[in-house]
Amino acid sequence: xxxxxxxxxxxxxxxxxxxxxxxxxxxxxxxxxxxxxxxxxxxxxxxxxxxxxxxxxxxxxxxxxxxxxxxxxxxxxxxxxxxxxxxxxxxxxxxxxxxxxxxxxxxxxxxxxxxxxxxxxxxxxxxxxxxxxxxxxxxxxx
Numbered sequence: 289x290x291x292x293x294x295x296x297x298x299x300x301x302x303x304x305x306x307x308x309x310x311x312x313x314x315x316x317x318x319x320x321x322x323x324x325x326x327x328x329x330x331x332x333x334x335x336x337x338x339x340x341x342x343x344x345x346x347x348x349x350x351x352x353x354x355x356x357x358x359x360x361x362x363x364x365x366x367x368x369x370x371x372x373x374x375x376x377x378x379x380x381x382x383x384x385x386x387x388x389x390x391x392x393x394x395x396x397x398x399x400x401x402x403x404x405x406x407x408x409x410x411x412x413x414x415x416x417x418x419x420x421x422x423x424x425x426x427x428x429x430x
Contacts, residue, residue: 289329290330290331290333290354291359292332292346293333293334293419293422294346294358294362295315295335295336296363297338297363318420319334330356332423340365358381359386359419359423360376361386367402369403376406376407382426384410384426387413
């Protein structure tokens with residue numbers, strides 16, 4: 289079973305970007321931990337882009353390549369991208385939306401998501417652990 293983790297803008301800097309908001313753990317460490325814990329149950333693939341169109345292309349690629357599910361942290365594009373929302377509704381696999389910080393404790397503009405209505409579910413505010421919870425939500429859905 290293949291699961292894709294897709295991160296949007298500025299998330300390539302996890303571990304160093306605003307550690308008071310996003311923590312001090314790198315995405316490489318997160319992926320290493322996830323592979324150690326869940327590698328016998330699924331194959332995890334990771335993609336990050338700062339470009340909206342590239343994220344849309346990856347969503348469609350995952351659907352075409354028979355992925356079981358996607359964990360998506362679209363970053364700031366969550367709050368602005370109708371195009372990503374449309375792509376999520378167009379593909380035939382579940383997308384779990386994740387946010388490291390609790391977006392409902394932050395600025396008002398972060399409390400609106402164009403992508404959430406098309407996601408299977410949303411996990412927010414549990415720090416870097418949202419990726420593990422996202423994997424678990426897909427694995428327990430089989």
